[in-house]
Amino acid sequence: MIQLYHVHKKYDGAVQALTDVNLKIEKGEFVFITGSSGAGKSTLLKIMFGSEVPSDGHIILDGRNYLKIPPEQIPLIRRRMGFVFQDFKLINTKSVFDNVALALKVMGVGPALIKKRVNKVLAYVQLQHRANFKPLTLSGGEQQRVAIARALVKDPAILLADEPTGNLDPELAVQVMELFKEVSLRGTTVIVATHDHSLIQRFNSRVIEFSEGKVISAGESA
Numbered sequence: 001m002i003q004l005y006h007v008h009k010k011y012d013g014a015v016q017a018l019t020d021v022n023l024k025i026e027k028g029e030f031v032f033i034t035g036s037s038g039a040g041k042s043t044l045l046k047i048m049f050g051s052e053v054p055s056d057g058h059i060i061l062d063g064r065n066y067l068k069i070p071p072e073q074i075p076l077i078r079r080r081m082g083f084v085f086q087d088f089k090l091i092n093t094k095s096v097f098d099n100v101a102l103a104l105k106v107m108g109v110g111p112a113l114i115k116k117r118v119n120k121v122l123a124y125v126q127l128q129h130r131a132n133f134k135p136l137t138l139s140g141g142e143q144q145r146v147a148i149a150r151a152l153v154k155d156p157a158i159l160l161a162d163e164p165t166g167n168l169d170p171e172l173a174v175q176v177m178e179l180f181k182e183v184s185l186r187g188t189t190v191i192v193a194t195h196d197h198s199l200i201q202r203f204n205s206r207v208i209e210f211s212e213g214k215v216i217s218a219g220e221s222a
Helices: 041-049 071-078 096-106 111-124 140-152 170-185 197-202
Strands: 002-011 015-025 030-034 056-061 081-085 158-162 189-193 206-211 214-217
Touching: 002 041, 015 041, 015 214, 030 041, 030 170, 030 197, 041 081, 041 158, 041 189, 081 140, 096 111, 096 140, 111 140, 140 170, 158 170, 170 189, 170 197
Parallel strands: 030 189, 030 206, 081 158, 158 189
Antiparallel strands: 002 015, 002 056, 206 214
8 A cells, every 4th residue: 555665855955854765555454553752753744744754765555656746736635645744734714524524525526425425424433412512612532533534534545644643632542543543444545643652552553663764663564
């Protein structure tokens, strides 16, 4: 599903964020990326998503070299990915329904199918009763579930999450991670960057550890 070969990332010609990263993540795997702040976790996810370009190296997605895909095809590749952020990144002036529907509207999906898919994914994250609420009226855990629904509504093959439980209390953090685990069991590749070792210990999944931009432990595939 995802392979990285000798990936380097240097910012501003000086800051080395990633150094010689080699990884292979299989389809349907649930993987934790861990390491201290500044270890390179977020940069790795951004490179996988295509919002950052490595300074050197190669990324293979489904057998295709990501860096050799024509620019006009990149949006099509990203449609197969979902991204969940720590700070939710919801549009507070729009309803929960409209926040989740936005990705489908951008893709040109028709209103009837949007309604069907949004209602289905909101039911999946147990938020259908909040469809007409604005994000700021929801709890932190509910807002994060809206963000997850927004990522899942595209039915992504790959789901990336960057410190998705950083703003949640421990009980809600576990609930969110259980949801990610369930998503992976349905066949989606889920990659979660976190420094929360209690969550990592609770969920029996592969752990890839970073330090100063380098992989110091790649764990074992499930």
